[in-house]
Structures are given as structure tokens and as C-alpha cells.
Amino acid sequence: METLISLCLLIGTFFTLVAAIGILRMPDIYMRIHAVTKAGTVGIGLILLSVALFFADSAVTSRVIGIMLFIIVTTPAAAHLLGKTMLKSKYRMWRNLTIR
Amino acid sequence: MTYFILNLFFAGAWVLVNHAYSIIDFSIGFALGLGSLWLTRPFGLDKSYFRRLKAAVVLLIYFHYEMMASVIKVAWEVLSPEFRSVPDIVHVPLDATSDMEITLLANMVSLTPGTLSLDVNPEKTHLIVHAMFAQDHAAVISAIKNGLEKKLLEVTRE
Numbered sequence: 001m002e003t004l005i006s007l008c009l010l011i012g013t014f015f016t017l018v019a020a021i022g023i024l025r026m027p028d029i030y031m032r033i034h035a036v037t038k039a040g041t042v043g044i045g046l047i048l049l050s051v052a053l054f055f056a057d058s059a060v061t062s063r064v065i066g067i068m069l070f071i072i073v074t075t076p077a078a079a080h081l082l083g084k085t086m087l088k089s090k091y092r093m094w095r096n097l098t099i100r
Numbered sequence: 101m102t103y104f105i106l107n108l109f110f111a112g113a114w115v116l117v118n119h120a121y122s123i124i125d126f127s128i129g130f131a132l133g134l135g136s137l138w139l140t141r142p143f144g145l146d147k148s149y150f151r152r153l154k155a156a157v158v159l160l161i162y163f164h165y166e167m168m169a170s171v172i173k174v175a176w177e178v179l180s181p182e183f184r185s186v187p188d189i190v191h192v193p194l195d196a197t198s199d200m201e202i203t204l205l206a207n208m209v210s211l212t213p214g215t216l217s218l219d220v221n222p223e224k225t226h227l228i229v230h231a232m233f234a235q236d237h238a239a240v241i242s243a244i245k246n247g248l249e250k251k252l253l254e255v256t257r258e
Binding site: 015018022025026028030034035038041061062073076077079083084087088095 | 178
């Protein structure tokens with residue numbers, strides 16, 4: 001059990017770190033949104049999962065489920081709004097010219 | 101929908117009668133309620149309920165699988181030294197018609213493989229998607245249409 005909890009925690013922090021690096025490294029805003037929405041959601045989800053497993057208590061678990069629901073609903077909405085504004089303002093996106 | 105509320109009511113009744121308020125008891129009550137509703141099929145008012153419940157479970161598992169796959173792809177893209185992705189904006193034609201279906205689909209698209217929903221065109225016929233790996237637009241469109249959208253419509257449609 002201990003191993004499972006630490007594994008969840010480690011993978012969760014790893015993906016959160018990936019999201020943070022993604023913000024700095026990605027070439028344009030759309031790619032940054034990609035990195036943050038996906039890696040961020042899964043990272044936070046895994047950290048919360050390890051919290052729920054560690055306490056194994058219904059009071060904690062119900063709150064964890066609540067937080068997860070809110071994150072899953074709000075993250076795509078925020079990403080969608082950001083993307084929509086950038087699309088409306090005719091943002092020039094980054095294209096990979098080395099491959100094409 | 102009526103059957104779903106009935107099923108929740110059965111689960112709530114089970115919890116109250118047994119005076120055991122935990123998520124496990126609620127699940128047992130839900131399963132028993134589902135079983136008793138299954139017995140009433142000959143009088144069926146809402147025959148699609150069982151199929152739709154099954155489709156909802158399939159969608160949930162598929163969605164989580166896709167989300168993990170996409171996270172690994174994106175993480176690789178962030179960490180690998182050169183950028184391999186070919187980002188582009190793709191217009192995906194929609195079969196989903198109601199606002200709720202489109203909202204659900206857009207949110208799921210945002211969280212799954214390399215795609216991010218940006219907008220819906222005013223006629224609600226196309227979803228505008230930013231795809232990270234869009235060498236082939238048709239492949240991106242068919243992945244969304246045959247994967248998420250098909251499974252979602254099985255849940256929301258009668």
C-alpha cells in the first residue's frame with residue numbers, strides 16, 4: 001500500500017513538473033495550453049488519489065472526489081476560453097517547419 | 101432519465117433502511133436497484149436505460165484510457181529535445197446537435213490526445229480544434245468521430 005501511495009505521488013508530481021516545464025518550453029500559446037490542461041489535470045488527479053489512499057477515510061475521499069470533479073469541469077472550460085480568445089484575435093500559431 | 105432517478109432513489113432507500121451511510125453501501129443499493137429495475141423490463145417505459153448505462157461505463161473507461169495516453173504523448177513532447185509535433189487547426193464536423201452534447205464533447209476533446217477544442221462555428225456544425233499531431237487532418241477527424249463522439253452519442257441518444 002505504501003509503495004502504491006508513493007508511486008501515485010511521484011508520478012503525480014512528475015506530471016505537474018512536466019506541465020510547468022511545458023509552460024516555459026512550448027513554442028506558442030496553444031501548445032502551452034495543451035501541456036497545462038493534460039499534464040496538470042492528471043498530475044493533480046494522481047496526487048489527490050494518493051491523498052485519498054493515504055487517509056482511507058470517507059470524509060477525505062468525498063472531498064477528493066469533489067475536488068477532482070471541479071478540476072475536470074473547470075480546466076477544459078478555462079482552456080477553451082483562452083483558446084477561443086486567441087482564435088478570435090487572429091493569433092498566429094507556431095508551425096513546425098522542420099518536418100513539413 | 102426516469103429510471104436513473106428511480107435507481108438513485110432505490111440506492112438512497114437501501115442506505116436509509118440499513119442505516120449504513122458509506123459509499124460501499126450506496127453502491128450495493130444501486131446495484132440491487134438496478135437488478136430490480138432489470139426485472140421490470142416487460143412493463144418497460146424506458147428501454148434504453150440499461151444500454152445507456154452500459155455505454156456510460158464504457159465511455160468513462162475509454163475516456164480515462166485516452167487521457168493517460170494523451171498525457172504520456174504530451175509529456176514526451178515537452179521533455180524531448182526537438183519538437184516532433186505538427187500543430188494545426190482542424191474543423192471537425194459534428195453529429196452532436198444539442199448544446200449539452202457539444203459541451204460534453206468539447207470538454208472531453210480538450211482532455212484527450214493532442215487536441216484542444218477552441219470554438220464551435222455559429223451554425224453548430226463544426227467544432228474548431230487545435231491538434232498537436234495534425235500531419236493528416238482526416239486521421240484527427242476520424243479519431244474524434246469514431247472514438248469519443250460515437251461513444252458519447254450512445255449515452256445521450258435514446
